[in-house]
Amino acid sequence: xxxxxxxxxxxxxxxxxxxxxxxxxxxxxxxxxxxxxxxxxxxxxxxxxxxxxxxxxxxxxxxxxxxxxxxxxxxxxxxxxxxxxxxxxxxxxxxxxxxxxxxxxxxxxxxxxxxxx
Amino acid sequence: xxxxxxxxxxxxxxxxxxxxxxxxxxxxxxxxxxxxxxxxxxxxxxxxxxxxxxxxxxxxxxxxxxxxxxxxxxxxxxxxxxxxxxxxxxxxxxxxxxxxxxxxxxxxxxxxxxxxxxxxxxxxxxxxxxxxxxxxxxxxxxxxxxxxxxxxx
Numbered sequence: 001x002x003x004x005x006x007x008x009x010x011x012x013x014x015x016x017x018x019x020x021x022x023x024x025x026x027x028x029x030x031x032x033x034x035x036x037x038x039x040x041x042x043x044x045x046x047x048x049x050x051x052x053x054x055x056x057x058x059x060x061x062x063x064x065x066x067x068x069x070x071x072x073x074x075x076x077x078x079x080x081x082x083x084x085x086x087x088x089x090x091x092x093x094x095x096x097x098x099x100x101x102x103x104x105x106x107x108x109x110x111x112x113x114x115x116x117x
Numbered sequence: 118x119x120x121x122x123x124x125x126x127x128x129x130x131x132x133x134x135x136x137x138x139x140x141x142x143x144x145x146x147x148x149x150x151x152x153x154x155x156x157x158x159x160x161x162x163x164x165x166x167x168x169x170x171x172x173x174x175x176x177x178x179x180x181x182x183x184x185x186x187x188x189x190x191x192x193x194x195x196x197x198x199x200x201x202x203x204x205x206x207x208x209x210x211x212x213x214x215x216x217x218x219x220x221x222x223x224x225x226x227x228x229x230x231x232x233x234x235x236x237x238x239x240x241x242x243x244x245x246x247x248x249x250x251x252x253x254x255x256x257x258x259x260x261x262x263x264x265x266x267x268x269x270x
Contacts, residue, residue: 003158007157009157011149011151014208014211015150019142022142022145023142031207036247044261057157061157061182062157063211066216066251070252071258073255078263085259097186097216101186101217104190104217104221105221105240108191109221109236114225114228
């Protein structure tokens with residue numbers, strides 16, 4: 001059941017993004033930025049947390065989930081450490097993903113050669 | 118030749134828009150739905166695997182994301198990701214795989230421009246704005262949350 005929910009809601013987020021790409025002049029890069037900021041806002045409003053409980057990876061895997069991770073990290077860090085959490089929370093929570101993406105991108109750049117497109 | 122030089126920027130834009138085939142919205146959206154949904158199911162499966170391995174739900178979620186990032190980066194290197202993204206569109210780009218692709222693809226292309234200002238800088242072409250605006254908005258939210266929390270408690 002959780003797999004079906006992950007499929008439906010993850011697919012839905014991507015479908016909305018596709019409509020935005022097709023119907024507006026938004027470039028994919030702007031869509032990615034928009035998705036992350038939207039995730040932060042929805043998390044701040046207390047919507048994304050319950051949604052993630054419900055949809056599992058369908059909420060965690062899209063980049064809106066990355067935004068939720070940032071906002072949730074800030075919230076937890078403020079609760080635990082006070083004002084400094086405003087600055088430390090987001091990047092601390094997302095550090096694994098960002099570091100991994102840098103690492104794999106760099107190693108891929110070492111190994112692979114540019115393909116003519 | 119002279120005619121082409123006289124084409125103004127706006128005229129060219131009109132011309133290009135007229136020539137560009139209209140994007141088949143329903144087909145694109147359907148494919149994005151299928152590809153995006155499938156990636157999330159893969160993420161759910163990886164999370165279940167990692168949960169059985171580590172026992173921690175939070176670590177499992179992180180490891181599943183890392184696995185998707187790694188796979189997307191390697192597939193980008195082999196040129197498979199770009200082909201899949203041609204069909205899947207936002208279904209490939211909006212999941213965390215798109216973030217990985219957005220770092221790997223310019224990094225590979227920038228090899229000829231050197232390792233510092235080429236690869237080192239271009240790796241953040243798209244990821245940089247994502248990290249910047251994500252961190253900025255989370256800090257703004259943090260500030261509001263902190264102020265509200267201090268006033269209320």
